[in-house]
Amino acid sequence: MAGHRKELQACPRGGNLFGLMTDRPTAVEIRHLVKDFKTSFKKQPLRAVDDVSIRIMPGEVYGLIGPNGSGKSTTMKALLGLVAPSSGDCSIFGKDSLKVDSRDEVGFLPENPYFYKHLSGEETLKFYGKLCGIKGAKLRDRVKELLELVDLTGASHRRIGGYSKGMLQRIGLAQALIQEPRLVILDEPTAGVDPVGSREIRDLIFKLKEQGITVFLCSHLLEQVQEVCDTVGIIFRGKMIKEGKLDDLIAIEDQTELVLKDASPELVAEIEELIARDGNAELVRTGRPRTTLERLFLRETRKHDSYR
Amino acid sequence: MHAFTQLVRMKVFYFLAFFAVILIASNFFNLPQHQGPESTGTHVLSSIKSWSLGAMTLFSVVLSIVATALLLPKDVEDRTLYTILAKPVPRLDYLAGKLLGVLLLVFVSLLLMDMLMTGILYLRTNLLLSQQLGIAAARGWPAAETLALKTEILAQGPTLSLQGAVFAIFLQAAIIASIALLISTFSSSTLFTTIICFLIFFCGHFQADARAAYLSQEVGMADGWFSRLVTLLVALVLPDFQIFNVIDAVIEGQVMPLFIAGKLALIGLFYVVFYIFASWVAFAKKEF
Numbered sequence: 001m002a003g004h005r006k007e008l009q010a011c012p013r014g015g016n017l018f019g020l021m022t023d024r025p026t027a028v029e030i031r032h033l034v035k036d037f038k039t040s041f042k043k044q045p046l047r048a049v050d051d052v053s054i055r056i057m058p059g060e061v062y063g064l065i066g067p068n069g070s071g072k073s074t075t076m077k078a079l080l081g082l083v084a085p086s087s088g089d090c091s092i093f094g095k096d097s098l099k100v101d102s103r104d105e106v107g108f109l110p111e112n113p114y115f116y117k118h119l120s121g122e123e124t125l126k127f128y129g130k131l132c133g134i135k136g137a138k139l140r141d142r143v144k145e146l147l148e149l150v151d152l153t154g155a156s157h158r159r160i161g162g163y164s165k166g167m168l169q170r171i172g173l174a175q176a177l178i179q180e181p182r183l184v185i186l187d188e189p190t191a192g193v194d195p196v197g198s199r200e201i202r203d204l205i206f207k208l209k210e211q212g213i214t215v216f217l218c219s220h221l222l223e224q225v226q227e228v229c230d231t232v233g234i235i236f237r238g239k240m241i242k243e244g245k246l247d248d249l250i251a252i253e254d255q256t257e258l259v260l261k262d263a264s265p266e267l268v269a270e271i272e273e274l275i276a277r278d279g280n281a282e283l284v285r286t287g288r289p290r291t292t293l294e295r296l297f298l299r300e301t302r303k304h305d306s307y308r
Numbered sequence: 309m310h311a312f313t314q315l316v317r318m319k320v321f322y323f324l325a326f327f328a329v330i331l332i333a334s335n336f337f338n339l340p341q342h343q344g345p346e347s348t349g350t351h352v353l354s355s356i357k358s359w360s361l362g363a364m365t366l367f368s369v370v371l372s373i374v375a376t377a378l379l380l381p382k383d384v385e386d387r388t389l390y391t392i393l394a395k396p397v398p399r400l401d402y403l404a405g406k407l408l409g410v411l412l413l414v415f416v417s418l419l420l421m422d423m424l425m426t427g428i429l430y431l432r433t434n435l436l437l438s439q440q441l442g443i444a445a446a447r448g449w450p451a452a453e454t455l456a457l458k459t460e461i462l463a464q465g466p467t468l469s470l471q472g473a474v475f476a477i478f479l480q481a482a483i484i485a486s487i488a489l490l491i492s493t494f495s496s497s498t499l500f501t502t503i504i505c506f507l508i509f510f511c512g513h514f515q516a517d518a519r520a521a522y523l524s525q526e527v528g529m530a531d532g533w534f535s536r537l538v539t540l541l542v543a544l545v546l547p548d549f550q551i552f553n554v555i556d557a558v559i560e561g562q563v564m565p566l567f568i569a570g571k572l573a574l575i576g577l578f579y580v581v582f583y584i585f586a587s588w589v590a591f592a593k594k595e596f
Contacts, residue, residue, distance in 0.1 A: 082393060084593065118313070128395065
């Protein structure tokens with residue numbers, strides 16, 4: 001990351017360094033973003049984001065992780081033009097984020113979204129579709145398609161006011177996708193959602209990935225980020241402290257994992273003996289792999305559901 | 309259109325219609341108290357117009373201020389604004405959409421109240437006309453006097469000038485709604501916006517007199533650039549709502565010339581466009 005920053009600083013402002021590095025245009029480019037918020041009179045401004053640079057390639061799923069108040073949401077808002085950078089700049093598919101047309105191909109799901117309670121799910125999607133200039137049969141078809149995608153067809157005529165948290169997140173994701181964007185920005189997409197709802201949203205992110213849609217999400221649920229993201233950035237107190245491909249970041253370089261199925265105790269003993277005979281290798285641990293509490297929860301609830 | 313739907317589903321509209329019915333109906337039921345053979349009965353028609361136009365003014369102003377002051381902060385509070393501005397929607401379009409939604413609601417409310425008022429007025433005018441003409445015929449009034457009586461009664465009925473007065477009420481509501489829009493772009497509370505707007509509306513009825521009194525004291529400066537600047541600034545911050553107060557003349561049965569309606573429309577349009585533009589300037593760089 002440090003080397004990457006050096007390269008950026010060497011490049012004249014506005015120059016397309018990334019364009020030189022690759023033939024593909026970037027989906028998201030955040031260059032040296034700094035955002036200060038004014039506090040009360042005479043006090044020092046609060047620096048929410050401090051020299052953050054992010055580059056996301058098309059089709060990539062990028063996860064920005066960090067504790068609460070670390071600058072994740074501010075970074076996303078700057079990318080969407082909801083806040084203006086104090087310095088640095090952001091662009092989406094080469095278009096300046098402060099310009100309205102940069103939002104042509106972006107879908108955004110904010111943290112804990114509340115939509116107009118007086119509208120039904122279907123009306124909500126139609127409303128957002130019209131904002132994007134979609135009309136008539138095309139809009140109707142798209143709304144139907146999205147309601148099916150997020151599994152809300154049955155609740156499409158119910159008022160949003162009566163939706164559960166998980167349903168709100170799903171309709172939020174559907175509105176983000178209404179104009180078939182090439183980039184989807186998700187701010188804490190599973191915040192406050194139960195494990196089943198969380199799994200459904202995660203599955204939707206996988207579907208987006210399969211369709212080649214770029215996803216930029218931020219979350220403090222690390223396990224979820226680990227499951228869906230290709231690239232991860234860790235932001236802390238406004239600064240990007242680590243960034244890279246997920247596999248590279250989480251791999252333990254000097255260890256090898258060997259998971260056996262239906263192995264007899266004799267075979268295990270034989271392997272352990274082989275390891276012991278090797279001068280360099282050391283057996284760190286043996287035992288049964290454990291499932292996660294989330295997987296256990298999902299398995300048991302589904303089992304229970306199938307009995308009914 | 310969405311802002312209109314939102315307000316309608318908040319049941320504001322039904323509340324207004326309900327009160328309009330009560331007010332106009334109360335005029336209708338009060339009628340027997342005023343009847344008498346010696347009376348021409350035109351004051352009853354004036355009473356209906358007075359109450360109805362008063363109610364229309366009150367409802368349209370309250371609705372314009374409260375609805376406009378509510379819409380924008382609610383979107384910010386619910387974070388709905390994020391999802392809207394994250395779409396390719398220019399901020400000016402967003403503001404104009406909100407204002408037009410409120411204006412559509414006010415327009416429809418006034419239209420319904422106007423239809424109700426005109427209907428009742430039409431019935432009462434015809435009833436009164438037949439009664440008075442009957443009395444005149446029984447007393448053997450000359451044709452010229454009977455015609456004058458008829459003209460006098462018809463002038464108190466549903467006239468084009470009456471529709472002009474309703475139009476002036478709408479323009480007044482449109483201006484105060486656009487002021488509410490401007491204030492809500494930087495105000496942090498709906499209550500603050502509402503109070504300030506009511507104060508502006510109240511002061512707007514006296515600003516012309518206050519300005520004239522002030523300038524008459526400043527004898528040497530009355531025609532200078534300073535007085536013109538003060539006049540312009542005061543007129544921009546505090547629109548002269550007294551200009552739109554054509555109700556009293558219409559209630560008296562006076563004719564409202566078409567050019568007055570045109571002049572009011574132009575003034576109203578100027579203020580609405582000015583305040584939308586000012587709202588956009590305040591809102592364009594606002595951070596969320």
